[in-house]
Structures are given as C-alpha cells and as structure tokens.
Amino acid sequence: GQQVMQIPQYQHVQEGEDFTTYCNSSTTLSNIQWYKQRPGGHPVFLIQLVKSGEVKKQKRLTFQFGEAKKNSSLHITATQTTDVGTYFCAGPDSGYALNFGKGTSLLVTP
Amino acid sequence: NAGVTQTPKFRILKIGQSMTLQCTQDMNHNYMYWYRQDPGMGLKLIYYSVGAGITDKGEVPNGYNVSRSTTEDFPLRLELAAPSQTSVYFCASSQRYLRTSGIYEQYFGPGTRLTVT
Numbered sequence: 001g002q003q004v005m006q007i008p009q010y011q012h013v014q015e016g017e018d019f020t021t022y023c024n025s026s027t028t029l030s031n032i033q034w035y036k037q038r039p040g041g042h043p044v045f046l047i048q049l050v051k052s053g054e055v056k057k058q059k060r061l062t063f064q065f066g067e068a069k070k071n072s073s074l075h076i077t078a079t080q081t082t083d084v085g086t087y088f089c090a091g092p093d094s095g096y097a098l099n100f101g102k103g104t105s106l107l108v109t110p
Numbered sequence: 111n112a113g114v115t116q117t118p119k120f121r122i123l124k125i126g127q128s129m130t131l132q133c134t135q136d137m138n139h140n141y142m143y144w145y146r147q148d149p150g151m152g153l154k155l156i157y158y159s160v161g162a163g164i165t166d167k168g169e170v171p172n173g174y175n176v177s178r179s180t181t182e183d184f185p186l187r188l189e190l191a192a193p194s195q196t197s198v199y200f201c202a203s204s205q206r207y208l209r210t211s212g213i214y215e216q217y218f219g220p221g222t223r224l225t226v227t
Contacts, residue, residue, distance in 0.1 A: 033215065042200055045215035088152065096160055097143060097168060102152035
C-alpha cells in the first residue's frame with residue numbers, strides 16, 4: 001500500500017536557526033496535508049497542497065509540493081520556541097482516509 | 111462549537127477487561143476516524159466511517175470494534191484488552207471527500223491515554 005515517509009525523525013536546533021522536514025510518497029498523491037502536534041497535544045491541521053509545484057507560505061513556514069506530486073517539504077525560517085512539536089505530513093489513501101508519516105519532532109532550545 | 115470531544119482523557123485497564131472510548135463531534139461532519147498513536151510511530155488508522163451506519167476497517171483494526179448510529183457519535187470498543195493496546199487514541203472528523211481536491215482537513219479530539227497492565 002501507499003507509504004508516506006518523513007525525514008528526519010528528530011531535529012534539534014538553536015532558536016533562530018532554520019528547519020526543514022521532508023515527506024516522500026511511494027505513489028503520486030492527489031494532495032498532501034501537514035499537521036502539527038505540540039507535546040502532549042493533538043494534531044492540528046496546518047495546510048493542504050493540491051497542485052504540482054505548489055508553494056504556500058504561512059508567516060515563517062513555507063510548504064512545497066513537488067512537481068511529480070510525490071514529495072513535499074516544510075521549511076521554518078528562524079525557529080522560535082513556539083515551533084516545538086512534531087510535524088506530520090499525510091496523503092490520501094485509496095479510500096477515504098489519510099496515511100500519516102511518522103513525523104519529525106522538532107526541539108528548539110533558546 | 112466544542113469541535114471533537116473524547117472521553118475519558120485517561121484510563122488504566124487490566125488485561126482482559128473491556129471498555130468503550132467515546133467520541134462526539136458537533137460540526138455535522140460525515141467522516142469520522144479513529145487513530146492510535148504509539149511513541150515515534152505516527153498515527154495509525156483503526157477504523158473510519160463515511161456516515162451513519164457505515165464503517166470500514168483501517169490499517170490496525172484487530173481487537174477493536176466501532177459503530178456509527180448517529181452523525182455525531184463514533185464510539186470505539188476494546189474487547190479483551192491486551193498490553194499491545196496501550197497507546198494514545200485520537201478521534202477525528204472531516205467534511206465529505208471531494209475527488210477533485212482530496213480529503214478535507216481533519217479535526218482531532220484531545221485524545222484518550224490508555225494503559226493496559
């Protein structure tokens with residue numbers, strides 16, 4: 001079945017450094033979603049990308065969808081301690097659900 | 111709107127006991143999901159429902175059962191609890207699926223932390 005893989009599994013940065021997490025699918029995706037989960041919390045939707053090569057920005061966060069629609073990335077510029085958490089990408093499966101990657105856990109030290 | 115609510119927040123079960131995790135949403139969403147999250151393993155789909163009376167298995171359905179008698183409620187039943195079911199359980203809901211743009215965003219409940227000993 002479809003697999004969604006994320007790298008790295010963990011990332012530890014100093015506040016102010018940039019951060020990037022990558023998501024790769026074994027198959028072409030119709031769309032990809034990104035979620036953030038704060039420690040002890042629940043996943044919260046960030047964004048959905050639909051078009052090939054699409055780039056969307058949310059303040060310091062930049063999301064990209066690859067030209068072949070098989071990969072995606074999330075880049076955070078100048079991280080802050082509020083960025084701490086786990087970032088998940090998710091792609092639709094063959095039915096009506098999402099396949100989530102294992103996530104990238106970001107730790108930011110001041 | 112309360113969004114997606116789950117009860118209980120925490121529960122400790124003994125091996126072989128049974129329990130029901132409750133999930134309710136007040137957004138009139140047709141689609142509802144149950145996930146389990148183990149440390150470092152992401153979210154795995156247990157069951158999902160596309161509307162009242164319709165449910166289907168996800169990736170890890172063994173040991174669980176669901177029902178969907180109303181749009182709002184989607185309880186998850188654990189029969190004969192086992193230590194392997196120790197996990198955090200999340201319920202989620204979303205609007206209907208559109209083929210042109212894919213599945214709408216999912217709204218998650220706060221989770222139930224279950225320990226089976």
